[in-house]
Amino acid sequence: MERPIVLFGGTGQIGRELRLQLGAWWPVLAPPRDQVNLARPEEVTTYLRLARPSLIVNASAFTDVDAAEADATTAMTVNGHIPLMLAEEAFDRNIGLVHFSTDLVFDGRRGADPAPYREGDAPNPLNVYGRSMLRGESAIAYTDPPHLIFRTSRVFGLRGSNFLMDLVALAGSHDDINVVDDQIGSPTWSRAVAIAVNSILKDLDAPRSPIAMRERSGIYHLAAAGAVSWYGFAELVLSQAPASPYVDLASGRHPVLRAISSDSYPFRAARPTYTALSSRSAADAFGIDLPPWEQQLQSCLQAQPA
Numbered sequence: 177m178e179r180p181i182v183l184f185g186g187t188g189q190i191g192r193e194l195r196l197q198l199g200a201w202w203p204v205l206a207p208p209r210d211q212v213n214l215a216r217p218e219e220v221t222t223y224l225r226l227a228r229p230s231l232i233v234n235a236s237a238f239t240d241v242d243a244a245e246a247d248a249t250t251a252m253t254v255n256g257h258i259p260l261m262l263a264e265e266a267f268d269r270n271i272g273l274v275h276f277s278t279d280l281v282f283d284g285r286r287g288a289d290p291a292p293y294r295e296g297d298a299p300n301p302l303n304v305y306g307r308s309m310l311r312g313e314s315a316i317a318y319t320d321p322p323h324l325i326f327r328t329s330r331v332f333g334l335r336g337s338n339f340l341m342d343l344v345a346l347a348g349s350h351d352d353i354n355v356v357d358d359q360i361g362s363p364t365w366s367r368a369v370a371i372a373v374n375s376i377l378k379d380l381d382a383p384r385s386p387i388a389m390r391e392r393s394g395i396y397h398l399a400a401a402g403a404v405s406w407y408g409f410a411e412l413v414l415s416q417a418p419a420s421p422y423v424d425l426a427s428g429r430h431p432v433l434r435a436i437s438s439d440s441y442p443f444r445a446a447r448p449t450y451t452a453l454s455s456r457s458a459a460d461a462f463g464i465d466l467p468p469w470e471q472q473l474q475s476c477l478q479a480q481p482a
């Protein structure tokens with residue numbers, strides 16, 4: 177029998193989608209938090225010893241950017257230390273490790289030329305979450321098992337905790353909604369990421385072929401083409417959501433969106449003003465292209481949630 181892919185974070189936005197995609201062609205084990213708590217690293221070691229994976233996929237993370245400021249220890253454990261452990265396990269077993277990271281490893285201070293960030297640009301995170309994720313990336317690169325690290329951005333979907341779902345909930349109860357207009361990024365649909373990663377892993381035959389992964393090892397940006405502020409994204413969400421069969425936006429409600437600056441919103445964590453990602457390297461290496469964010473939003477609103 178084939179040894180399974182072990183997927184951590186299978187209940188998250190990307191993980192849930194990925195579990196379905198991968199599960200269509202390879203056995204997948206996705207232990208939930210009550211089976212393997214990533215804040216307790218010893219549980220990971222024990223689980224992997226029993227599961228004997230052919231590939232490890234880590235879609236888990238402590239993703240609450242503001243909560244990470246208050247609980248840096250857990251954020252550093254889950255986002256920084258666990259990736260190191262997974263990399264050591266993958267190295268020792270000579271299997272591949274797939275990991276996700278974030279645009280928030282960048283500081284956004286690109287001056288007058290805001291070209292989308294490339295993989296070679298120097299990271300300089302502004303908050304605990306970004307630092308913890310950068311630590312995870314660095315630990316994997318240093319340990320150097322066959323690995324693919326996909327940095328994505330502003331993940332949305334019709335399930336889980338994300339800006340789109342928060343906005344729809346607010347629209348049901350508020351007449352005025354303030355949204356920051358000075359943080360620019362690339363909103364990316366969780367399913368688009370999962371489809372791309374699944375296709376890459378299938379093409380590489382990753383559970384059978386760590387060598388193919390080794391040849392492509394590295395960091396790849398995987399985000400929607402284009403960039404927009406949260407305010408601009410919110411405008412399109414509210415104009416398109418009423419036509420979605422899957423979004424329960426109270427009919428007849430037309431909340432007013434107000435563009436505000438980050439200074440006037442009490443974020444606990446500092447956030448960069450510009451973190452659009454260029455996914456050109458992933459396109460060159462794997463022949464995949466993620467559609468523009470507007471198209472991804474439209475597809476998301478018309479697709480049945482997984």
Ligand SMILES: NC(=O)c1ccc[n+]([C@@H]2O[C@H](COP(=O)([O-])OP(=O)(O)OC[C@H]3O[C@@H](n4cnc5c(N)ncnc54)[C@H](OP(=O)(O)O)[C@@H]3O)[C@@H](O)[C@H]2O)c1
Binds near residue numbers: 277278
């Ligand atoms: N969300 C974004 O906007 C965004 C942007 C850029 C990059 N990313 C990266 O993309 C990846 C996936 O993000 P996502 O949005 O899909 O994440 P998500 O929806 O927040 O899900 C996080 C997953 O990690 C699990 N997890 C967190 N702490 C855990 C712990 N102590 N023990 C066990 N499981 C734990 C969660 O389990 P529970 O369901 O039990 O909580 C959940 O399955 C992450 O690496 C993230 O950093 C996300």
